Amino acid sequence: MAHTIRWGIMATGWIANTFVRDLLKDPKARDASDIAHQIVAVASSSSKDKATQFITTLSIPDPCTAYSTYEDLVADPTVDVIYVATPHSHHFQNVMLALNAGKNVLCEKAFTVNAAQTKILCETAREKGLFLMEAVWTRYFPLSVQVREIIRSGEIGEVLRTVADTSFGDDVEEKWGTTHRMVNPDLAGGALLDLGIYSLTWVFQTLYHTLPKDQRKPPTVTSQMTPYHLTGADESTTILLTFPTSTPTNTGHPRASHGIAMTNIRVAADPDEQGTSGPNIRIQGTKGEIQVFGNPFRPTRYRVIPVKGKGQVREVECAFPDGGHGMFWEADEVARCLRDGRLESEGMPWEESIVIMEVMDEVRRQGGLVYPAKIESTEYPVQL
DSSP: OOEEEEEEEEOOSHHHHHHHHHHTSOGGGGTOTTEEEEEEEEEOSSOHHHHHHHHHHTTOOSSOEEESSHHHHHHOTTOSEEEEOSOGGGHHHHHHHHHHTTOEEEEESSOOSSHHHHHHHHHHHHHHTOOEEEEOGGGGSHHHHHHHHHHHHTTTOSEEEEEEEEEOOOOHHHHTTTTSTTTOGGGTOSHIIIIIHHHHHHHHHHHTTTSOGGGOOOOEEEEEEEEOTTTOSEEEEEEEEEESSOBSOOOSSOOOEEEEEEEESSSOSSTTSSSTTOOSEEEEETTEEEEEESOTTSOOEEEEEEOTTSOOOEEEEOOOGGGOOSTHHHHHHHHHHHHTTOSSOTTSOHHHHHHHHHHHHHHHHHHTOOOOHHHHOOOSSOOO
16 A cells, blocks of 8 residues: 655745645556555645645645644644745754644755755754655656666766756846845855756765765865856856765775756856757766756766677666656655555665765865855744
8 A cells, every 4th residue: 555645845946846736646657556645734924825725726636734833834743744845044043944834845955055055954863753854856756766876887988077958048137136045145045956956866866876975075176156146146056076086886995076066047058949059967987977958957868878889879868757746756755655664765864964965165265255144044933
């Protein structure tokens, strides 16, 4: 019999809408008959009407309660896990609220504004015996799992370089102005935390996560950042990460590997949105290369290219079942972790979330990007 997990949804914006649409799809369509999802509560901090409208628009089945405060949401005894879909400026306060109410949490990425906040969340979850996971949905795609398995198998040899680009070319002044969350420092805006996390995800899941746990070592960081002239948030950030190891074996003559993580909101990695510009991700090993096509957060196919004379190029398409967006796979992981009594996911462990936040802290330090003290704070509670 399927193990059912009851969700409470914190916030009603676009990302929450997308997540819930995926939760409502039949798990059997993606061969996940062992678990099931039920949405039992939704909260909007602006009004109960907004939460009610969200429930109605998405045709969420009864019983599902609408709340006008997050405090009421986390107090609901029918909720097993809270999905935090607020801006990342608010994640630390919102997750602490949920953990202190005894709720398990799936929190949107970027996990928090800085590594100090992430560490406190993980410590709090451990102390309270609660499940906590950063919602890096891309990690749970079959495509991502397959790419990591190819690396671990040694098929492309020792991986020495990954290049990942998550960039969208927009007229920033006209489209984002000064108040939109993408460019608003009060909401921890900028390319790095919102989009750069995906480039870092590909670097980490190919050069760090594919090693045995006891061999994973944090990288050194060199970066350049271009601030957006109207707000000071970053509009372009390029990061060079040097890992002290190669992957997957790191034997013989251990070599450093390089990750190049790029993000930009003024130029596009895929200008015509037809894939004409080639892969957004290249994973380069001593015996071949994996190229990943489509947006780094939602890639659709990959290509494996062996070195000359060592086999055939192969193309692999990875469909999204039942017209889904792909967020159901991370939700399925949460359900299985809760069923099995695990506090964290192997696919996105706390330690790795912390290391990635430490990288972003260092990138911001090098770029001189500081957010308002209130959202950088490790105090709880703070009214935002």
